[in-house]
Amino acid sequence: MKKLKVAWNDVYRHPLPDNHRFPMLKYELLPEQLTYEGTLDNSNFFSPSPVAEELILKVHDAQYWNNLKTLNLSRKEIRTTGFPHSKELIEREITIMGGTVECAYHAKENGISMNIAGGTHHAFTDRGEGFCLLNDQALAAVDLLDRKAANRILIVDLDVHQGNGTAEIFQSNDAVFTFSMHGANNYPLRKESSDLDIPLADGIKDEAYLELLVTHLERIAQEFQPDFIFYQCGADILETDKLGRLGVSVAGCKKRDEIVLKKALELEAPLVCSMGGGYSEDIKVIVEAHANTFRLAQDLFF
Numbered sequence: 001m002k003k004l005k006v007a008w009n010d011v012y013r014h015p016l017p018d019n020h021r022f023p024m025l026k027y028e029l030l031p032e033q034l035t036y037e038g039t040l041d042n043s044n045f046f047s048p049s050p051v052a053e054e055l056i057l058k059v060h061d062a063q064y065w066n067n068l069k070t071l072n073l074s075r076k077e078i079r080t081t082g083f084p085h086s087k088e089l090i091e092r093e094i095t096i097m098g099g100t101v102e103c104a105y106h107a108k109e110n111g112i113s114m115n116i117a118g119g120t121h122h123a124f125t126d127r128g129e130g131f132c133l134l135n136d137q138a139l140a141a142v143d144l145l146d147r148k149a150a151n152r153i154l155i156v157d158l159d160v161h162q163g164n165g166t167a168e169i170f171q172s173n174d175a176v177f178t179f180s181m182h183g184a185n186n187y188p189l190r191k192e193s194s195d196l197d198i199p200l201a202d203g204i205k206d207e208a209y210l211e212l213l214v215t216h217l218e219r220i221a222q223e224f225q226p227d228f229i230f231y232q233c234g235a236d237i238l239e240t241d242k243l244g245r246l247g248v249s250v251a252g253c254k255k256r257d258e259i260v261l262k263k264a265l266e267l268e269a270p271l272v273c274s275m276g277g278g279y280s281e282d283i284k285v286i287v288e289a290h291a292n293t294f295r296l297a298q299d300l301f302f
């Protein structure tokens with residue numbers, strides 16, 4: 001029987017000092033909420049294994065990975081990532097990476113699969129930044145291509161911040177199409193070139209946002225014809241987000257997810273969702289917006 005498989009285990013809990021906890025809390029609250037309300041039960045969750053080092057080295061620079069895992073990055077490099085490094089943090093990161101890689105194969109079985117973390121799109125070939133150390137969707141995409149499990153992969157990045165690391169990693173890879181819709185005036189100030197970038201004005205509302213998404217997603221679907229889709233479904237596009245600057249409502253954010261999920265169904269392209277950012281003042285709003293993506297997955301796919 002087909003089932004929504006969701007990557008999560010205890011390692012996802014944040015091994016971080018208190019002053020870094022807030023944005024990470026959702027990774028505990030989200031599975032609790034989804035289980036409590038009955039959207040997911042224990043049979044939906046799977047516990048991912050850490051990603052293979054061999055795969056990391058196909059995407060990331062060997063020197064960078066070596067310094068990262070041995071906690072030997074420079075202080076400046078660590079500061080750019082946004083949080084203090086520890087053995088536990090690296091263990092968490094490689095487990096989340098393994099989650100997205102395994103999700104890809106669950107998605108091939110079931111149509112869709114989701115990771116309760118990931119979307120670490122600011123991780124470049126040779127550096128991390130913005131709370132991202134390694135790039136989960138890039139690792140999973142390269143794994144699929146290597147195993148000939150997919151040939152034309154679309155990465156739909158709708159986090160409010162540009163998927164700059166993902167764009168850089170796939171700069172010269174024609175098998176992967178990178179599509180990023182993001183705040184024009186938001187981090188990163190120096191943007192990379194995705195295959196398609198749609199910069200958004202501050203304060204953009206549901207209607208204008210969704211119209212842009214529908215138009216461009218439709219065009220990409222026709223021209224690129226993906227056979228696999230990764231979706232970075234960051235909830236930092238919300239009007240309540242402390243960093244986002246956009247004006248999208250929770251209902252608009254849900255509609256956004258619906259558009260992407262329905263497109264994957266229509267194309268019969270397996271879809272993997274990674275969570276991405278979300279920094280609304282009220283954590284309940286963040287959890288609600290992310291929970292909507294899982295509720296939609298259950299409604300539309302199963």
Ligand SMILES: [Zn+2]
Nearest residue numbers: 159161236277
């Ligand atoms: Zn973000």
